[in-house]
Amino acid sequence: MSAPSLAIYKDVLRSGRGADRVTAALANALAARGYRVCLLTCQPEGVPLSVTLGPGVALRRVAVPKPAPGLRFLNKLLLRTAAGTRLLRALPALDLNRRVSLRLQAALREVRPDLILSSGPNEAIELTGAGPLPAPFLQLFHTYPPVAFANRKRRRAERFREALRGAAACQVLLPAFVPLLRPYTPAPVTPIGNAIDWPADEPLPDPAAREKTIVYVAYFSKDKDHLSLIEAFAKLRRADGWRLVLYGAGTPEWERRLRTRAKELGVDGRVDFPGLLDAPRPTLLRAGICAYPSRVEGFGLALAEAMWCGLPCVGFAEAPGVNALLEDGRTGLLSPPGPEAFAERLQRLIDDLALRARLGQDAAAHVRNAYAAPAIWGQWDALIRSLL
The missing domain is CATH 3.40.50.2000 (Glycogen Phosphorylase B;)
Incomplete structure (x- = not known):
């Protein structure tokens, strides 16, 4: 047969x-x-x-x-x-x-x-x-x-x-x-x-050895809400040495708009646009925090991949798909609407290495168990x- x-x-x-x-x-x-x-x-x-x-x-x-x-x-x-x-x-x-x-x-x-x-x-x-x-x-x-x-x-x-x-x-x-x-x-x-077809038994890196980078992997569009993230990053009070890295691509108009907003807020020297991320795992294993301000997702594959790599993640509580993957306080942090609230949660992670470690470990355990x-x-x- x-x-x-x-x-x-x-x-x-x-x-x-x-x-x-x-x-x-x-x-x-x-x-x-x-x-x-x-x-x-x-x-x-x-x-x-x-x-x-x-x-x-x-x-x-x-x-x-x-x-x-x-x-x-x-x-x-x-x-x-x-x-x-x-x-x-x-x-x-x-x-x-x-x-x-x-x-x-x-x-x-x-x-x-x-x-x-x-x-x-x-x-x-x-x-x-x-x-x-x-x-x-x-x-x-x-x-x-x-x-x-x-x-x-x-x-x-x-x-x-x-x-x-x-x-x-x-x-x-x-x-x-x-x-x-x-x-x-x-x-x-x-x-x-x-x-997610990555090694489920791969050890997580030491949180203290991770880079001081806040990463977001997403197509440049309105629904992905990069603008709120750039505004939140500009509101951080204590972020010495931290950089915001926006991986992705989109229309030239959208990228210009994002670069312009970063310049208006005075953070253009600390916001990077490296382009598409073809092999995300090594980058995610080095990064320090994942920000995911998307307004709606069917699943949020890039978010799940960040969780798999042990990254502490921040998303909006009202975002479908995001709020199904992140459990506030256990596998990540969920924010009310607006850049101010999002910035407050990013600041908590920057200030607290132990919190970053705990959320990252629990996020990795959850995603590796559910989506291997x-x-x-x-x-x-x-x-x-x-x-x-």
Whole structure:
């Protein structure tokens, strides 16, 4: 009997952000467990992937012709209203999503998977835009579920709800997210966190030997709230020798805005922008504190990786995803809104080496127990086999 065949769809893999990394890691892990895995993407030929796929993963690029000039704008315009959406569906030749879906479904009929894994809302919309799929599909949520149904993207959310009706099952990243998805789908919902494939028995460094650095690994965007962190850093009263290191990238406009704010506050000489952090573990094992002011997370992989390395972490108490990983006073510190409160918690950590050591040790123990790769891949294996 041949091994089960899985098709995983990710629209593009070129940003190197968390969703790309998680999708590639899942594909590689399932292939290593004996599944026949095909990763489908609409990323054009010649555009390199931001991730590395193992030898057991077949890559299939689905070619989607460029639309005629003005057609993309017309689609966006029509999708803003219910009447426009109905008109677009009545004229399928103009529906760009349907074009993508037809190409994807043709590729899926050739791959003949036993199960399809849709890696996000956009992917579900594109997969199902031309009708029912040739195999059951499992919907993955890499983010905080309510974000997928936000009113600011109402028409897109409606299309995603329609797609979700056909899902055989859904996966969310944290147990707290399960009831949040119940109003949107009758399908069973299983919580499985992100896997961290690092040595679970690796000793933690001496807290006194760590560098005086406050690190934050995140894409430069509004939701990641680097501005609050820079303002909090500027409010520290006793921070001799400490530096704020912002790893990541984003639009040039966002980086200029962050650099400008640091200069306005007089801390530009102590705030570093080293760029993307491709191999975070060595850096996190050397750093002193992790600040994580993101407003919302599906899981916060960079936060979990910092905890794994024994870093004491600070996040906002109201941030979904962050507040599920950090338990205030035990595995980290949670702050009320605002730079002042965030600065107060950073100051507590800077002033108290014993507190940094205790929080870091408990954070590492928690994450290494809950999210070690072998356990997470076993949960995926069980979920997939229940759907075959």
